[in-house]
Amino acid sequence: MELRQIWTLYVHELRSALRERSIVVFSIIIPLVLYPGLLWAGLAAFSFVEGQAERIALEVGVHGLPDRHQSLLDTLDVADRLSAQEWVGSSEEGREEISRGGLDVLVEFVPPDDEGGALEHNFRLRITYHGARDRSRTAREAVESVVDSYREGWIDEARQELGVDAAVWADFRVIQDDLTTAEEGTRFLLGLMVPFLTLIVVALATFYPAIDATAGERERGTWETLMTVAAPRANVATAKYLYVATLGAVGGLLNMIALTLSLRWIFQPVLGAEGQDMIQGGIPLGAFPIIAAGTVLLGLFVAAGMLIFAVFARNFKEGQSMVTPFYIAVILPAIFLQSPDIEFTTALALAPVVNVALLIREAIMGSIPPLQSALTLGSMAVCVALSVVFAQWVMRREEVLVGSQRGGLGGFLRRRVRGRRREA
Amino acid sequence: MSVVPVRTEALSKVFYDESRGEVRAVDSVDITCSPGEIFGLLGANGAGKTTTLRMLSTVLRPTSGQAWLMGHEVRDAPERVRENLGFYSASTALYPKITPRETLRFFARVNRYPRRRIEARVDELIERFSLESYADTRVEKLSGGMKQKVSIARTVAHDPPVLIFDEPTVALDVLNAIELREIIARLRSEGKAILFSTHVMSEAEQLCDRIGIIHHGAILATGTLDQLREATGRHYLEEVFVHYAGMRGKIGT
Structure with missing residues (x-):
């Protein structure tokens, strides 16, 4: 393998690509600007919609209200966003009204059970709501909060009647203490966002270059020109592969840097000016080498996969349809990684793509488990090597070279097997 | 012999x-x-x-x-x-995003023309095929006739027999x-x-x-x-x- 020739071919691919608007947009502009921008826009829109929704009063009906608890109705009515009035219809009619959307929540006083009845004026409440309706769910939460406070006040009155000391009573309260620092909170947010977006960005950043380097060459008529140069096919394949992988890895790294730098700005719509102090720091510097290694390996692996699928395409349209299933397969794990409960086990450290995403998450959180990290980097390196060998083998086949192959990778493999059988 | x-x-x-x-x-x-x-x-x-x-x-x-x-x-x-070998056919097109000069340089280099003589060879081909006025314009902006000349110059860039x-x-x-x-x-x-x-x-x-x-x-x-x-x-x-x-x-x- 002649490194100088590979370099010549690689620089040539890169030069052409960096003058192609769509590649620059998908591999550089989007990771750098669009995703942080989209996140900001998404959160701003969310914040706006929430603000609009907060202006709409939530209708609460109170049914069977005893005289002793009249003040609950007043408390509900003055509570933020709630508009409460006594429901004069039957319980059944109230349910029907909720189903129709005219009422959000029905609060019903029902007789206490036997033990509860021992205390005078004790009460039980049934809150009826519509779980599939956002307004109704929100109203239920607001009503619950008001009822909890009211209940506490009522219990406090009962305590006084029973002569229980307030200090003793207070001991039963649950005290919560969150040890999370602003830095840790920021890392938690980055740990959720960065792996998810890295997968998407690497897949997207390799998608167009992979098609451009194969089907694009055929469509432009430059494929045969390239096949007649004095470079071994392996050198051509290696240069194309390195070019696609470079854009994938660069896209992933740019996205990570852009997210870190713009995190305060992204969350500004939901946190407001006062909440900005909650965003502190970013990805720990010590984690960068392992994150960079993981992203580069991810770029190398995804690039090989994309090329394997794209090389059979005779034009851009075919290329898009052939590569899309692999693209989806790459970004699919991102959906499951949104749960912070997923543990980075040794088994998951052997699962390609998922392992890199989890490694990035752990590194951002500040804990780099040595065994899982070694397994991730090792297994990804093996996957990269195997996929590169396979990609080179595919790209050396005559039917792939001259574009006489019909169909994608599946059809190619089936024909190879049939050809072997014929020869046998 | x-x-x-x-x-x-x-x-x-x-x-x-x-x-x-x-x-x-x-x-x-x-x-x-x-x-x-x-x-x-x-x-x-x-x-x-x-x-x-x-x-x-x-x-x-x-x-x-x-x-x-x-x-x-x-x-x-x-x-x-x-x-x-220099191979030319209707299906051997040029790279649209690079210039004729870059094209000739690339094909001479990748076809193993002696490195120290590449620039002189590129200049010689530009003069010989009268490409001077558009040698540094991207191929995509050239007319069919201009592209044809560049394409032939590309075919002989490494001076094949x-x-x-x-x-x-x-x-x-x-x-x-x-x-x-x-x-x-x-x-x-x-x-x-x-x-x-x-x-x-x-x-x-x-x-x-x-x-x-x-x-x-x-x-x-x-x-x-x-x-x-x-x-x-x-x-x-x-x-x-x-x-x-x-x-x-x-x-x-």
Whole structure:
């Protein structure tokens, strides 16, 4: 393998690509600007919609209200966003009204059970709501909060009647203490966002270059020109592969840097000016080498996969349809990684793509488990090597070279097997 | 003893088609081409011209037989073959996003032209093909005629001794086709061995020193135009071609 020739071919691919608007947009502009921008826009829109929704009063009906608890109705009515009035219809009619959307929540006083009845004026409440309706769910939460406070006040009155000391009573309260620092909170947010977006960005950043380097060459008529140069096919394949992988890895790294730098700005719509102090720091510097290694390996692996699928395409349209299933397969794990409960086990450290995403998450959180990290980097390196060998083998086949192959990778493999059988 | 630039022996190519079974696209082709000679492969569409030339350029692998370019066998030393070869066809386009100067530099470099002489070679080609006014303009912005010139300059960027032109005039207008033929004639005078495929009889008459008539993958006759006329008793190449193709048809029946 002649490194100088590979370099010549690689620089040539890169030069052409960096003058192609769509590649620059998908591999550089989007990771750098669009995703942080989209996140900001998404959160701003969310914040706006929430603000609009907060202006709409939530209708609460109170049914069977005893005289002793009249003040609950007043408390509900003055509570933020709630508009409460006594429901004069039957319980059944109230349910029907909720189903129709005219009422959000029905609060019903029902007789206490036997033990509860021992205390005078004790009460039980049934809150009826519509779980599939956002307004109704929100109203239920607001009503619950008001009822909890009211209940506490009522219990406090009962305590006084029973002569229980307030200090003793207070001991039963649950005290919560969150040890999370602003830095840790920021890392938690980055740990959720960065792996998810890295997968998407690497897949997207390799998608167009992979098609451009194969089907694009055929469509432009430059494929045969390239096949007649004095470079071994392996050198051509290696240069194309390195070019696609470079854009994938660069896209992933740019996205990570852009997210870190713009995190305060992204969350500004939901946190407001006062909440900005909650965003502190970013990805720990010590984690960068392992994150960079993981992203580069991810770029190398995804690039090989994309090329394997794209090389059979005779034009851009075919290329898009052939590569899309692999693209989806790459970004699919991102959906499951949104749960912070997923543990980075040794088994998951052997699962390609998922392992890199989890490694990035752990590194951002500040804990780099040595065994899982070694397994991730090792297994990804093996996957990269195997996929590169396979990609080179595919790209050396005559039917792939001259574009006489019909169909994608599946059809190619089936024909190879049939050809072997014929020869046998 | 000097090496024959192009030589084939019983060169054959069989494709397997799922609906048609085995298709013998090229059948035992024997041709040679000497320095300063244009050898024309004359045949109808689908006769096997492009497949033959693709085997010589190592894009396709022969099923049987052998072919040598500058003494290098196409299967044993494909890179050495391509190093000694410039390949031009209607399907060998240029990279649209780079300039003619970058194109020439890239092809000279990747085809292993001596590095220290690359810049001088690029300047020489720009002057020789009169590319000065657009040498630094992206190819995508050039006209068809300009692109054609750059494409030929690209083919000879590494100064190969053998050139293959596969139906080069097929997509060109009359004036550009004439200019291309003049360039090819000049390259012959410089001592290049040139393989030229066409289905246009007049083109073969004007340009080729020797002609091989190819039909259904097989070479039916080879010789100078005068030799072919003499052998068939026909004057026009078109009649000569029909004579051989017709004979083959009768033999076939």
